[in-house]
Amino acid sequence: MRLLLVEDEAPLARALVEHLKSENHLCDWFDNLTEARLAAEASDYDLVLLDLQLPDGDGLTLLSTVRGYSHYIPIIIMTARDKISDRIKGLNLGADDYVIKPFDLQELSARIHTVTRRNLENASQLIKLGPLEFDLERRSSLRDGQPVQLTAKEWSLLEFLLRRANNVIAKSALEEALYSFEGDIESNAIEAHISRLRAKLGKDVILTHRGLGYSITR
Numbered sequence: 001m002r003l004l005l006v007e008d009e010a011p012l013a014r015a016l017v018e019h020l021k022s023e024n025h026l027c028d029w030f031d032n033l034t035e036a037r038l039a040a041e042a043s044d045y046d047l048v049l050l051d052l053q054l055p056d057g058d059g060l061t062l063l064s065t066v067r068g069y070s071h072y073i074p075i076i077i078m079t080a081r082d083k084i085s086d087r088i089k090g091l092n093l094g095a096d097d098y099v100i101k102p103f104d105l106q107e108l109s110a111r112i113h114t115v116t117r118r119n120l121e122n123a124s125q126l127i128k129l130g131p132l133e134f135d136l137e138r139r140s141s142l143r144d145g146q147p148v149q150l151t152a153k154e155w156s157l158l159e160f161l162l163r164r165a166n167n168v169i170a171k172s173a174l175e176e177a178l179y180s181f182e183g184d185i186e187s188n189a190i191e192a193h194i195s196r197l198r199a200k201l202g203k204d205v206i207l208t209h210r211g212l213g214y215s216i217t218r
Helices: 010-022 033-042 059-069 084-092 105-119 152-163 171-178 189-201
Strands: 002-006 026-030 047-051 075-079 097-100 126-129 132-135 140-143 207-209 213-215
Touching: 002 010, 002 033, 010 026, 010 105, 026 033, 026 152, 033 059, 047 059, 047 105, 059 075, 059 084, 075 105, 084 097, 097 105, 140 189, 152 171, 152 189, 171 189, 171 213
Parallel strands: 002 026, 002 047, 047 075, 075 097
Antiparallel strands: 126 132, 132 140, 207 213
């Protein structure tokens, strides 16, 4: 998954980025509301981790903004505010969960798993395409019953296409979904990832629409 992390405590943010990376998530980190809002509006995130006390305002304003155009992106608030009234306000504004600092990284992973699973309840979590089987909840792939080892970026690209099956996705959208704002994107990066996916899963699993983008048909 691609996550948006909004946190102004640099040591905590760096620890979160490394932890999330170890769990095969891609993470864009911003330490202020202004840049985080621009990122949220420009990119298609799978989940938001949101601090409330930020240098340029209250994180609840970003929560309200995101909920204004998206009801499905899971949002987890991370904050030192432990008053019941603060929790109720955040949840009423549309947060999916509320984590009080300090918290254990494994606890956060469990909460991410829970809200993501809840978000998938109305969608198929197990997708079968001929000899292929994809489990979106466990982020696993099988080919003819045998596990297929995918890198974090390969899985993220595959998941992005699977969640938007039967739609043609532009190369630019795939680039935004896979790379952080700080990362350099090589001109043939998407093509290289898709080529490797086809080698592992089968040459016909991802379709190329010349001049338009890529798709997976279910």
